[in-house]
Amino acid sequence: SLFIALALHFNHFIFPNIENKLVVLGLIAIILGSLSVVPFAVIRIKRLPLLYSSLILSQTFLELGLKIYFVLILEHGVEGFLKANIYTTGALAVCLLICMFFFATPAFNYVVLKKALRYSLPLFPSRVLGIITSTIDKFLLQKFVSVEALGLYSQGLKFSSIIAGLHNALKMSYTPFLFQYIEKEGGKEIIRIIVKFYITTLFLAALGVSLFIDEFV
Numbered sequence: 001s002l003f004i005a006l007a008l009h010f011n012h013f014i015f016p017n018i019e020n021k022l023v024v025l026g027l028i029a030i031i032l033g034s035l036s037v038v039p040f041a042v043i044r045i046k047r048l049p050l051l052y053s054s055l056i057l058s059q060t061f062l063e064l065g066l067k068i069y070f071v072l073i074l075e076h077g078v079e080g081f082l083k084a085n086i087y088t089t090g091a092l093a094v095c096l097l098i099c100m101f102f103f104a105t106p107a108f109n110y111v112v113l114k115k116a117l118r119y120s121l122p123l124f125p126s127r128v129l130g131i132i133t134s135t136i137d138k139f140l141l142q143k144f145v146s147v148e149a150l151g152l153y154s155q156g157l158k159f160s161s162i163i164a165g166l167h168n169a170l171k172m173s174y175t176p177f178l179f180q181y182i183e184k185e186g187g188k189e190i191i192r193i194i195v196k197f198y199i200t201t202l203f204l205a206a207l208g209v210s211l212f213i214d215e216f217v
Contacts, residue, residue, distance in 0.1 A: 001031070003027050004024055004027045004028070004031075007020065007023045007024055007027060008020055008024070011023045017142075017147075018142070018147070021079070022078055022079060022082060025079065025082035025083065025085075025086065026082055026085075028086055029082060029085035029086045029089055032086060032089035032090050032093055033085075033089040033092075035089075035093040035096070035097075036089070036092055036093060036096050038100075039096035039097070039099055039100050040052070040055075040096070042100065042103050042104065043055075043099070044168070044172055046103060047172050047173065047176060048172070049169040049170065049172040049173045050169075051099070052165075052168065052169045052172060053165060053166060053169035055092065055095065055096070056161075056162075056165030056166075056168075056169070057162070057165065058092075058095075059088060059092050060158060060161060060162055060165070062088050062091065063084055063085065063088040063158065064158065066083075066084035066087055066088060067080070067081055067084040067155065069084075070083055070084050071084075071151075077148075078147050078148075078151060081151050081154075081155075138150060138153070138154065141153060156213065159209045159213045160209070162205065162209060163202065163205050163206050163209060166201070166202065166205050167202060170198060170201060170202070174194070174198055177191075177194070178191060
């Protein structure tokens with residue numbers, strides 16, 4: 001929320017060729033997207049790869065569908081692209097809120113909050129650095145290419161997120177399995193066999209994306 005207020009006053013210094021409205025829409029999408037951090041962490045802790053992968057895939061296809069609708073059909077351009085992000089992250093936040101009621105009870109505990117902040121606040125600088133490194137490519141590209149080309153670049157990244165989502169879902173099952181069997185008799189042989197399925201799944205997903213991404217983008 002603070003960044004939105006700052007964007008209205010300082011946007012012309014950072015992004016001189018982009019309207020304030022577009023920057024604010026982008027920030028709203030980021031804020032809504034941040035609401036999914038805790039629920040996704042809980043889903044990983046609960047080891048629910050099917051739920052995790054279903055939500056990630058649903059998010060991806062909903063976002064693609066809305067972007068096709070707003071950008072190609074309604075021809076709203078960059079604004080439509082950002083609106084699609086907002087609607088997608090908002091819908092995902094509602095779904096995750098419903099999921100959280102099955103795993104936790106809303107509560108406020110000052111002692112727990114204090115411990116959480118003591119742990120998380122030192123991580124804040126590295127988190128900010130991580131955000132910068134993940135977005136610096138778009139910042140640099142907008143200096144050299146059109147906003148439309150930057151949008152296509154961002155759209156292409158959504159396809160790679162399918163592989164990342166699948167990988168995270170696999171890790172939720174594979175990593176506990178690895179630690180459980182690595183020290184058992186014959187465990188390494190079992191893991192060696194499972195690795196083939198692990199790698200093959202990721203390979204086929206990447207192959208599928210590489211074959212169809214051109215038609216979509």
